Amino acid sequence: MALKLTSRFRRLLQRPGSIDLGPYEKLTVAVGEAGESSTGLTDEELTEVVAEMRTEGGLDEDGLIEFLALAREAGERAIGERAFDGQIVGALALLQGRVVEMATGEGKTLAGAFAAAGYAIGGRKVHVLAVNDYLAERDAEWMEPLYKLLGVTVSHVGQASSPEERRAAYQAEVCYAPVSEVGFDVLRDRLAGDVADRVSAEPDVALVDEADSVLIDEARVPLVLAGATRSEELDDDVVQLVRTLRAGVDYEVDGDGRSVALTDKGTDTVEEHLGGIDLYDDANLDKMTQVNVALHAEVLLRKDVDYLVRDGKVNLINNSRGRIAKLQRWPDGLQAAVEAKEAVPVSESGEVLDSITVQALIKRYPKLCGMTGTAVVVGEQLQEFYDVEVAVVPPNTPNIRIDDTDRLYLTVEQKNTALVEHIKEIHETGRPILIGTHSVEESEQLSDRLEAAEVPHVVLNAKNDAEEAAIVAEAGVPETVTVSTQMAGRGTDIRLGGRDGSNGRERAAELGGLYVVGTGLHASRRLDDQLRGRAGRQGDPGGSLFFASLADELVTRYSITSGLRPSPDKAGRLTDRKAVGTLEHAQRVADGANAELLRTTWSYSRLTEQQRAIVLDTREKILVDDLAAEKLAASSKERYDELVEAHDEDVVKDAARRIALHHFDRRWTDHVAYLADLREGIHLRSLAGGIVHLKPIDEFNKSAIASFDTLIDDAWKDAAETLSTAEIGESGLDEEASGVPRPTATWTYLVNDNPFGTEADRILGRLRNAIKGDELVTVEDNTPVELADEDLPEELRDLDEDDLSDELPEELREAEDDEDDDEGGKKK
DSSP states (O other): OHHHHHHHHHHHHSOTTBOOOHHHHHHHHHHHHHGGGTTTOOHHHHHHHHHHHOOSSOOOHHHHHHHHHHHHHHHHHHHSOOOOHHHHHHHHHHHTTOEEEOOTTSOHHHHHHHHHHHHHHTTOOEEEEESSHHHHHHHHHHHHHHHHHTTOOEEEOOTTOOHHHHHHHHTSSEEEEEHHHHHHHHHHHHTOSSGGGOOOOOOOEEEEETHHIIIIIGGGSOEEEEEEEEEOOOOHHHHHHHHHOOBTTTEEEOTTSSOEEEOHHHHHHHHHHTTSOOTTSGGGHHHHHHHHHHHHHHHTOOBTTTEEEETTEEEEEETTTTEEOTTEEOOHHHHHHHHHHTTOOOOEEEEEEEEEOHHHHHTTSSEEEEEESOOGGGHHHHHHHHOOOEEEOOOSSOOOOEEOOOEEESSHHHHHHHHHHHHHHHHTTTOOEEEEESSHHHHHHHHHHHHHTTOOOEEESTTSGGGHHHHHHTTTSTTOEEEEESGGGOOOOOOTTSTTSTTTHHHHHHTTSEEEEESSOOSSHHHHHHHHTTSSGGGOOEEEEEEEETTSHHHHHHOOOTTOOOOOOTTOEEOOHHHHHHHHHHHHHHHHHHHHHHHHHHHHHHHHHHHHHHHHHHHHHHHHSSHHHHHHHHHSHHHHHHHHHHSOHHHHHHHHHHHHHHHHHHHHHHHHHHHHHHHHHHHHHHHTTOOSSSOHHHHHHHHHHHHHTTHHHHHHHHHHHHHHHOOEETTEEOHHHHTOOOOSOEEEEEEOSOTTOOHHHHHHHHHHHHHHTTOOOOSSOOOOOOOOGGGSOGGGTTOOHHHHHHHSOHHHHHHHHGGGGSTTOOOO
16 A cells, blocks of 8 residues: 555646556566465476466566566575565566656666566567667676576677677577667668678567666667768868857857857858858858867867877777766867877778667667666656656665755855865764766866865766766775766665675664765766666665855756846855745756757658668668569660570579668768768858758758659669679689679777757857846846847847747746746746
């Protein structure tokens, strides 16, 4: 009854998107009753009983009850863990295609294994999609004894897996793999020259671990397959020229810090130094692009925040996880610009052969479910993009963590001073402390401050992420202070008293448990909750406190503060309702902007995926049937018959197939390159003050459709032309001599799809700048800035406030509307 009441209250109090757990709770009671009969079975008998339950149509309700009762018994025997009722509820929800929210430490991994095995017993194959290699391998090996006892085959795939290992792994009933590796295998299979070269299996069930991270955060980063190695260097004169430009004179940075643009004076300076060219003439588009990316790299991308330089290479930092993004890079021009900025060798680049978004990858699966500790906050996005609902499972033991009210300060310096004083005070009691920072730079600056304050500590950031598991595992030991970058994105469990709980667990609990300190709020409340969730696992005591300032990037980028009249105390702390409300407002706007970024990524890729599906349909017929031979025999009958007379017909069919595959792949690669240039071109025109009232996506789609119209016909024409001169011997087609070579090298990476910001970012920046100008919040002078029409960006001069609001995406309009809560209900 308590479980039911808790679940109903959670539904009433939380956002839409969480479902009623009532039906699952009834089944869980039945599972408990059925479990009594399984305790007397031997291991062999248990495996045999499960084997007899196997079906191709999925388990019915009675089958689910019996299976989960057996799975609970198997879990206790195989890995020493007997599932709580909440884990059974979670498994049932997963088997019904839900995204399950379970708190940190509540046993998502076991619940997921039960569900995966249940799908397998019901005749389906499951991919358990993780965020990285470590978690995929760890969970597969951890749960393997359970799967073995249930008679289910399990495997895992990682970056180091060979094609043979991948092919075998995907044949298992349950395969654990990073979502990126599954995507890369799909991309490689799409370009396979022979059916035998494929490794991935037909998609069936996707069970996504850390579902919000994979389906929402990682979904903003497309996966790319590249080939035809080359290097792309920026002109040195452009690099040197950009370094001489002056902020506020030659270029201006948008208020949100996401884009930078030349002023009129800056444009004149650049054009003069480049020989008097017209920078915005179509003939100089390449030079204009180089200037833009060099300026972006020089001004906006920060070392130790956005990237690290390690072993003579530029390594991107995954902003949501605080780790080196091993296979991630910016689009080639921007990557080369950062490498030029840091004076390191230009990395290998190449043309994009194909790409896929996480949304498109996941939508290949007929069945989707997932699990995470924070799903309700993004419940609406999960429904919008993936059509799945959230099931919130209450913790097995009530959460007794104490979350203190956020502490807000006027300046970053005042915040940091108070932060270090508070950490020192808590540390002196012996209580274990976990500190979450937002960047490598911030973690190292805080480390210096703690060292000066004589607070011993360890640091975990992207520079030493190889030591992650060992550092995190000991964060719950008394007197330990751990400084971590993006702790919210790390998957290692933190137990009081260390890895096995033997190093002062009782003392840590008596001191109040793990104490989590945030050095600033994240762009999403969901990430704050993930960090807080590191404390108070499974009913342990714990606490959390976040520090913030009005000068934090979250506030300066996403909130309008010009109307505030802050009144800090002597330490710079702010407690008035409006100032504190600014933080909440900034997070809502940031959530809206990030949702718009995901929506934009999907909007631009949706048409591309539809076009790719058309090409793949024809390519599949070429690969597995004799379509190429039939088509080329019809269009080039004389040449085809000549070749058949000279060679065995099977040899000619194989040659026709290889020729056709080459030209379909070549045409698609050219089309992908055109779409990339088209999208970037639309962006550059927007940066130059162009399209605001036009919708870039509409212009993109028009041009993309026109370009694709003749692609398939052109590929067949190219194939027929190649056949006319192809060199074919008894051993088959000489691909090099015939001009249809396969890519000599292919590699995969993730690409930061929108480094310059979205339309939402730019519109929000214009709106904020129009309202507050370049003024900073100060105690002495906080009167709103009045701007004359000539001071406004050109596209905003004729707009009143309602028009400005109409330019915003819906989430941002709602966030701006929240500013209307002052006494008169009027807009500021």
